[in-house]
Amino acid sequence: AQSVTQLDSQVPVFEEAPVELRCNYSSSVSVYLFWYVQYPNQGLQLLLKYLSGSTLVKGINGFEAEFNKSQTSFHLRKPSVHISDTAEYFCAVSPSIQGAQKLVFGQGTRLTINP
């Protein structure tokens, strides 16, 4: 089974400051890793995903994440945030086994951007 821990439930930052949202996972098998964003009253939207290859993954809206297998982490970063980045961010994993697409989500991190 897989589990995901998002280490911060809320992260407040000032506009144009850098931000890092932390995610750790646990799994007995290899996994794929995802970050989703949820804007108020909307569904989830994929920001980026790691399947294989380069451990630094770039996504939409200037976000990037780095897969660290030894630390079982997949932290999300943005060098300069904007007011429009205010949202809930979810880290998720799924087993990298053919036919297994079950996503297991973390509890979410609420990112608040202050002017």
Add this chain to the structure above:
Amino acid sequence: EAGVAQSPRYKIIEKRQSVAFWCNPISGHATLYWYQQILGQGPKLLIQFQNNGVVDDSQLPKDRFSAERLKGVDSTLKIQPAKLEDSAVYLCASSLLRYVGGTEQFFGPGTRLTVL
């Protein structure tokens, strides 16, 4: 392309009543998922369909929840009877393929259920 459609967007019922949610996935998507998102938590998978067959319903409370996907297109999730702890947002998602790892799931806006 049109996204995943869900209705209603909001529903308020009293405990022990019944409720149904509807989802229309993106055209051509074979796999459909229903998630439950309780306030302050991440989404939890309730049931996964591949075309009109159930792939995974291990976390569906089958004594009160049921779901169907007739003709492999749209789907209905029902709760009968509802309990207070069923208050949550119910998200529907779809993806193009099941057997390709890492395939993106596209989410609808959700139905917010309040049970009084």
